[in-house]
Amino acid sequence: EAGVVQSPRYKIIEKKQPVAFWCNPISGHNTLYWYRQNLGQGPELLIRYENEEAVDDSQLPKDRFSAERLKGVDSTLKIQPAELGDSAVYLCASSPTEGYNEQFFGPGTRLTVL
């Protein structure tokens, strides 16, 4: 069984540029999560989807971040424009259902904003 797939793995951009991250969850997993992990810290939830519905986006900085999960399968997280403080690892995770007691994580996208 394939795991959570994320691309790109690394991205370097200049500030004020847009950037997008893509995630394909494990097949059949209805719940999808985006986390941000700053250097030396644990992951922090940005947004959680149940199928195509964003059920928790309270931590998503909506002035510059957006996300979508069309058709309830893969998802895209976008930042526009990027700021220096956005440099972090962006992790995607999925689980079979909301509240299932294990989240399966992808390898992450390491973003560097110059």
Add this chain to the structure above:
Amino acid sequence: AQSVTQLGSHVSVSEGALVLLRCNYSSSVPPYLFWYVQYPNQGLQLLLKYTSAATLVKGINGFEAEFKKSETSFHLTKPSAHMSDAAEYFCAVRRTDSWGKLQFGAGTQVVVTP
């Protein structure tokens, strides 16, 4: 509100020695507790979880953790460290009445010396 505190951002152990990683939590309702491991440039992998069954939980790779309600702790141990245990370890908590949202600690980096 809930939070997780991991004592010690870095731990160095000798190969064959006991590994002990400390985690304390606060939660206003009974929690579910998790330990994840993150190898360099990889996503997080679940080591073990406590979901209100047995208080001593055994996980993968020889790790185990004990839930102590009176001490609000969920420390991770392994009797004999192996070189392959070098990684970062994260403790996480989820409220039993909150679907999906994990609160992570800041992580403990484990270094194993020969």
